[in-house]
Amino acid sequence: MKHYTSINDIDNIHTWIEEAKALKENPLQGIELGKNKTLGLLFFNSSLRTRLSTQKAALNLGMNPIVMNVSGDAWGIEFGDGTVMNGSTAEHIKEAAAVISQYCDIIAVRAFPSLTDRALDESEYVLESFKKFASVPVISMESATGHPLQGLTDAITIAEHAKVSKPKVVLSWAPHVKALPHAVANSFTQAMRKMDVEFVIANPEGYNLNPVITGDTPIYHNQEDAFKDADFVYTKNWSSYEDYGLVDNIDPEWMITKEKIGEAKFMHCLPVRRNLVVEDAVLDSDSSLVIQQANNRTFAAQLVLKKILENL
Amino acid sequence: MKHYTSINDIDNIHTWIEEAKALKENPLQGIELGKNKTLGLLFFNSSLRTRLSTQKAALNLGMNPIVMNVSGDAWGIEFGDGTVMNGSTAEHIKEAAAVISQYCDIIAVRAFPSLTDRALDESEYVLESFKKFASVPVISMESATGHPLQGLTDAITIAEHAKVSKPKVVLSWAPHVKALPHAVANSFTQAMRKMDVEFVIANPEGYNLNPVITGDTPIYHNQEDAFKDADFVYTKNWSSYEDYGLVDNIDPEWMITKEKIGEAKFMHCLPVRRNLVVEDAVLDSDSSLVIQQANNRTFAAQLVLKKILENL
């Protein structure tokens, strides 16, 4: 593995989960591995968990993290090929990626989708440009269509908390007031399809995810049916994929409640809007794994960094 | 001591001052204490001294500081209980504080008051929420009603520069064009009431501080009377506490001048507006201790971090 930009970069999710759990047991075991190595964290968008946990992961490996908010700190970046740059962008990704590669041993990038131009978002032009023009490994800290550090985290968390050999995992859409990306849902779906779980998705009509990603995963438009005998209910809002970026359903009937999930564990990548996506009673109960998930972000990132460092 | 969010968290100010002076003599004596420990610095508001000195203090203890501007870098945080989060806030403090606690061994927070809603500000909902929902120690880097790192700094500075056993210390209001918080004045008052000093306050009518904090401290509405035989004149503007947040007095007669303070030492927490709060002649003279105060910010923060680290 050179880059880590998709759940598909995981060769064996079972091995990875075991390795992550071992790191969690002894986070400083590899503190010499990253010594005098620099991780550049480039944010085109807001971040809390990813920002902090990826820095923490780097520090656990002895690396020096350098954080840059691309928009506020540096220059507007141009991604177009052959563009006459007489507009608002001041630096081309060809130079930016090549240059940053000389200061950083690994580059981690966060860049959200437009949610207005599906083809553009699916081209993953930001992430792919970094992969193309950087001379060092690139890690996705959430891109237009995937959030593979989150997906790996979620797989680790489910493995830790599963009480049966093949748990039932439901990915459920829930209401939200803003147009949100598909990245987390996509990576979670990809991760679950690699796991020994019974995986189903619940979402309103018109909100099916990209069929290339969901494949033969059963999709329910009735939440109650989907939740039957669930061991884990992973919740996330996303805007329409079909009518790309549309938000025409904020039906509170889809909010996650204690009653709905019953004995199942509740998961969410955070940040989560309380009493819109999920009621307080769920988050404030032992059913919720959201804090444990967030904790695992450190070890997912640390595992990815470790594998890349070992391969440098 | 678990948290440090108030001058009242200091068990013995005399001992603390001696310990801080010892740290200042040999700042790297505890460089192993914080090794592989992370300090999260969360800023809801601007900062220069606090931002830099607290990082420096952490580095002196071998800690890794991680800085985050909450508003610009991360998500709008909701503090309301039971709120239906369909507005502008994206993440609840319950999750934010619990999550950050997993990446940081100590959390330091700066959050200024609204100066429009006294009850809300006095509830210290930001700081108290962090204390309630974080699982690690919390340090105030200035909250709505207190700035205890500054207050400790000021106590150290007065102890260093006192030439008599019980110096007279005056806290004097001075004019300013904006509505400023009471935090620094409050913490200074609390610190002075723990010290062996003769402490009085001078402010215009209508600008008395919270009587719960000032207690039996003599309050003068005539600056000249208050300054008589002063050894230290600590200056700070604050908006009205009684008519909460009001600024209806920018009387230049209250500006601090060389003539007014005479032989007294001048102190201010900085930033200070020259020739509005205090004239150049004071700041540019040996009467001013403002730079020495700022230097002590490092050692106040380092002492607090050291005490918390020793207690982890």
Next chain:
Amino acid sequence: MKHYTSINDIDNIHTWIEEAKALKENPLQGIELGKNKTLGLLFFNSSLRTRLSTQKAALNLGMNPIVMNVSGDAWGIEFGDGTVMNGSTAEHIKEAAAVISQYCDIIAVRAFPSLTDRALDESEYVLESFKKFASVPVISMESATGHPLQGLTDAITIAEHAKVSKPKVVLSWAPHVKALPHAVANSFTQAMRKMDVEFVIANPEGYNLNPVITGDTPIYHNQEDAFKDADFVYTKNWSSYEDYGLVDNIDPEWMITKEKIGEAKFMHCLPVRRNLVVEDAVLDSDSSLVIQQANNRTFAAQLVLKKILENL
């Protein structure tokens, strides 16, 4: 050398180049030199290369870099002498510089010119105020009239790539849509005048640089004539110096093309606007040294830091 704020601070550019090349061979040779020392990086303006490479340089020397975006993170700084500070600035440089000096062993500052008031810009009031009021060494990370870390970088790069003993180096203006500073062009000119090169400048009429800086350097208003037998073509846009800050020429005839430069190596400080300043065919060819230049930013900064640290 106490400060490094101008190419004129280089005592012997030939020795410096050799030292920088030695650092590049073995970047971690001085990793103990900066141990427990702090570099404060203060940005009044955007930065990518300078931000990252200067941090990397500090890390290579074992220093702790602390980054602050002055405008966003801290307080508006006042530089006027005797100002009644009742406006938008909250802190005077006298305090700011003195205070930061207590937290940082070296202060690096970036502050661009106004391009509206030549006398003000040429006074270098930001940088000079830091030098005057800071008690520690000051490094320019680009000021109103110079970018000496870039100039040193460029000298190193030319020395590395020169194939003849006295190469011909052309500094050529190229078109741009915004009013850009003269800093890079000035420092490059100063650096070249210290080198064993044949140095000429090409720019349109009305765009001559400050004659105090260019001295007896031949200035061509015809690019083709200037480029004859060039070994290096260093390109940069700048607004008019004579009609200060004016941009009345975006003549595409001045854009750098493959055909124009022939066998010469192309150099630019970056960021560069493609197909406005220089065509893709140049940047995407082996003629371009821009990535190598950016790499040398680390070693130029590291050399300067090393010299200052050795002198502390």
